[in-house]
Amino acid sequence: MTGRLFIFWNRWFPSFGALGFASFLIAVVSGIPLAISYQVDHAFDSLQLLQLTNPGARYFRSLHYWSGQLFILTTFIHVIEHLIGQNEKKLKPGVWLRLVLALLFALFVMLSGFILKADAEGRMAGQILGGLLSTIPLTGDGLKLMVLGSSGDLDLVYVHHLVTTTLFLWVVIIEHTRRIWPDLLSTVYSLGICTVLAVLIVPALELPDAPLIRGPWYFIGLQEILHWIQQPLVVIGILLIVLILFILVRWLTAGKASLVKRFLVFLLFMYMALTINNWVFRDGNWKQRVPGLASDFNEEMENGDN
Numbered sequence: 049m050t051g052r053l054f055i056f057w058n059r060w061f062p063s064f065g066a067l068g069f070a071s072f073l074i075a076v077v078s079g080i081p082l083a084i085s086y087q088v089d090h091a092f093d094s095l096q097l098l099q100l101t102n103p104g105a106r107y108f109r110s111l112h113y114w115s116g117q118l119f120i121l122t123t124f125i126h127v128i129e130h131l132i133g134q135n136e137k138k139l140k141p142g143v144w145l146r147l148v149l150a151l152l153f154a155l156f157v158m159l160s161g162f163i164l165k166a167d168a169e170g171r172m173a174g175q176i177l178g179g180l181l182s183t184i185p186l187t188g189d190g191l192k193l194m195v196l197g198s199s200g201d202l203d204l205v206y207v208h209h210l211v212t213t214t215l216f217l218w219v220v221i222i223e224h225t226r227r228i229w230p231d232l233l234s235t236v237y238s239l240g241i242c243t244v245l246a247v248l249i250v251p252a253l254e255l256p257d258a259p260l261i262r263g264p265w266y267f268i269g270l271q272e273i274l275h276w277i278q279q280p281l282v283v284i285g286i287l288l289i290v291l292i293l294f295i296l297v298r299w300l301t302a303g304k305a306s307l308v309k310r311f312l313v314f315l316l317f318m319y320m321a322l323t324i325n326n327w328v329f330r331d332g333n334w335k336q337r338v339p340g341l342a343s344d345f346n347e348e349m350e351n352g353d354n
Contacts, residue, residue, distance in 0.1 A: 064129060066234035068122035069221055073230055074238055075115040076214060081108045088206045091166035096253055110246035112161075118242055120158050120266060127151065131309050136298045143223065144298045148291070150220040155266065156195075157213040160205050162264050168254040173263045174205075176271065183280040262326070269323035272330075290315060 062070075085105055087094040098105045130136055136144055163174040174196065181192040197204030222228055230238075254261060262268050270283075277283055293312060297305050329336050 062231070062234035062237055063126070064122045065126040065225070066230060067238050068119055068126055069225060069227070070230035070234040070238035071115045071118040071122060071242065072217065072221065073235070074242060075112055075119055076218075078108045078112040078115060079210070081105055082112055083210060086164075086206075088164075088202050091164060091202055092253065095165060095167075099250075099253065106250065107246060110250045111242055113251045114242040114245040114249075115238065116158055116161060118238060120154060123151070123154055128313075131297070131312075134302075134305070139298070141298065145295065146220050147224060148295050150217055152291075153213045153216050153220075157209060157217065158264065159267060160209040160213065162267075163205055164202060164209060165253060166202065168261045169263060172261055173267060176263070176267075176274070180280055180284060183284055185281075265323065265327065268326040269319045272322040272326040 082098075082105065085094065085098055085102070095109070098109065139147070159173060159177065163170045163177070178192050178196050178199075181195060182188045184191060195204075195208070263271055273283055273286075274280065290312070293308050297308055297312075300308060329338075
């Protein structure tokens with residue numbers, strides 16, 4: 049019975065890795081129409097005009113957004129699957145290093161797209177990332193210039209988003225899956241999920257006077273960490289240690305690798321808790337609040353003052 053269920057699942061439901069590959073390709077294809085209409089020198093204005101006057105381009109932007117979200121989510125679930133199954137031992141050292149590096153590229157391709165919105169949230173995310181990079185001793189300023197370009201200029205971020213990170217990720221995915229294109233079933237599932245989300249929930253642009261400005265969901269946990277640890281160099285050190293541990297899992301013995309994996313899972317749950325705290329229990333002034341109560345109280349105070 050279990051064997052039949054397993055065969056049924058594999059036949060009709062794609063793996064998270066396959067869904068990640070399909071959603072990545074959908075994000076690439078849906079980004080082409082956006083690249084045509086996007087003006088990097090007037091980024092926010094061009095996106096705002098697109099949202100208001102071009103329903104087709106608005107749909108492609110929404111599809112691009114949701115396929116990116118599905119890509120990053122399924123990618124990290126796929127990584128957890130690999131760690132649980134100890135599949136990292138089956139990979140060649142060079143392949144494992146490129147896959148770990150691809151995770152950083154995946155995060156950056158998502159974050160760079162968020163920055164390219166050039167709205168209040170995008171500018172804030174760019175400032176936080178630039179501040180973290182510049183904190184790195186000796187190479188920080190040069191690394192910031194290489195990743196983000198000059199201050200206030202989105203040209204290099206645009207090139208990285210469209211070309212550098214996208215091509216690198218595609219090459220690593222091809223090497224890992226030994227496929228140039230995702231399979232049809234995974235593509236149908238991913239396109240169906242992203243299309244429904246793209247139609248129902250269109251991503252908005254945040255104006256400068258927005259009451260609450262946040263980064264993307266996978267970034268706000270880091271913002272919460274920076275709120276508690278107000279020394280960026282310490283945060284950089286923690287992130288570097290996590291990255292090194294993740295790389296070393298491939299070479300550790302089974303017992304030590306198991307301990308490291310449990311520690312990494314613990315850190316993941318801690319990060320999720322910080323993300324939820326920021327998303328649910330932080331107001332626009334970065335103060336703790338009770339959802340539904342603090343906002344009502346503030347509105348009553350403002351009405352009373354008027």
